Amino acid sequence: MRKAALIFVALCWLAACARAPESFDVVLKSGRVIDPETNLDSVRDIGIRGDTIARISTEPLAGSRTIDARGLVVAPGFIDLHQHGQSQDAYRLMALDGITTALELEVGVPDIGRFIEAHRGRSLIHFGASASHLASRVLAWDAPLPVSTFGPAGGIVPQSGPATNEAASPERLDRILATLRSQIEAGALGVGIGLEYAPGTTRRELIEVFRLAASLGRPVFVHVRNSGRIEPGSGVEAVTEVIGAAAISGAALHIVHVNSSCMTDSLECLSMIAGARARGLDVTTEAYPYTVAMTMINSAYFNPGWREKRGLDYGDLEIPESGERLTSERFEALHAAPDPRPILIHVNPGELVDAITANPLVAIASDGSLTHPRGAGTHSRVLARYVRGQKTITLSDAIRKMSLMPAQRLEKATPVAKRLGRLQQGARADIVVFDLQAIQDRASFRAPTEASEGVRYLLVAGTLVVDDGRIVEDVAPGQVLVRSIDSGQQSH
Secondary structure, three states, X not given: OXXXXXXXXXXXXXXXXXXXXXXXXXXXXXXXXXEOOOOEEEEEEEEEEOOEEXXXXXXXXXXXXXXXXXXXXXXXXXXXXXXXXXXXXXXXXHHOOOEEEEEEEEEEEOOHHHHHHHHOOOOOOEEEEEEEHHHHHHHHOXXXXXXXXXXXXXXXXXXXXXXXXXXXXXXXXXXXXXXXXXXXXXXXXXXXXXXXXXXXXXXXXXXXXXXXXXXXXXXXXXXXXXXXXXXXXXXXXXXXXXHHHHHHHOOOEXXXXXXXXHHHHHHHHHHHHHHHHHOOOXXXXXXXXXXXXXXXXXXXXXXXXXXXXXXXXXHHEEOOOOOOEOOHHHHHHHHHOOOOOEEEEEXXXXXXXXXXXHOOOEEEOOOEEOOEOHHHHHHHHHHHHHHHHOOOOOHHHXXXXXXXXXXXXXXXXOHHHHHOOOOOOOOEOOEXXXXXXXXXXXXXXXXXXXXXXXXXXXXXXXXXXXXXOEEOXXXXXXXXXXXXXXXXEEOO
């Protein structure tokens, strides 16, 4: 009799448990959920437990914190592959632009270990970097590394000099490769190569760097050697060079800011990338939605002949703080100065930038810093200008360009990327919730750190970092993305 009673109690307890509603840490309720991989675009509830999306449901879910997302878009957090603004102030602006992961992959960082420690446990959003080919060259010439151009422990663009302009001897090439190998083994996501800032890099050196990356199974992120139309030295030739290196070595290749590198030939360069992909090469690219570029005025970008090569003149250069357009005398004084100084470059007409941004091969990446409005407003600008305004990009495609496409590029760098850029059960809970009718970039060239508007909520690894449009203070859920480890744990 006692045994039967115990069985009855147990059955009743199990039935009660079956009826009890599943509970979550956070529930996003009744938002327009868009997953760019499965093409889901429908009203759903999302249940988050810890750092993971645990449920996506047509039925109501309950959580410790329920956020009413009715009338709002719920999307994977945006991933910026090309962010120089690796500082806490910059991360706050990025969060308000919908970014959950910001990576320094173009020029990389000189010391990946120092970079990680500078941000670990302090970051609002996820971070990571590539190994710096530019820094490895400076070290191979036994020159001191310049102060980081873009923030604490961040990337560098060295002043024009022997380490940027001379060819490497066999001994120096060995040192370059050894430095890059050690940085990848320490956690760098790939190799960042700024060829335009190191014109002394020979074709042989470039191919050896690609071969190293391929042997370690890591992508190469390249700022190509030239821009402009004059041969030799055109943007078309420069893209041909790196596609050839990828074909020879087998390395995955990502060409940064095709709009800056190919300028008026950008659409032709995109057709070349499409041709390479059609023939089995792993080549991707990105662009930012602005007509004005920025670089350091004392870099090798402005080596003699730059005006003829690029079809630019002194008046196309602008000091960001004042709007002053340069003369030859002003340029020479700034170019000769030892300290890095950013300069704006008016490179492309708006209609060309619009066509590049809408191209299906192009991911969105900001090339951001605190001195250019793209550092604060790139992703909101895409949604406001192209989705809501021009209607030349669908909402789903814009989200794909800013989340899934960057995540897929990262899959050869770190396995955790398979959990990013998606709104699916089991994906990491990096989520942006925004008002499509209100989202707008506000940063300008005179006020580059004006925050965007319209991001209502942002979750990073399940933690709210933007709550009702405001940054949440005293939280730092951002984790480091490294080659096979995520936040110190083996990725899976």
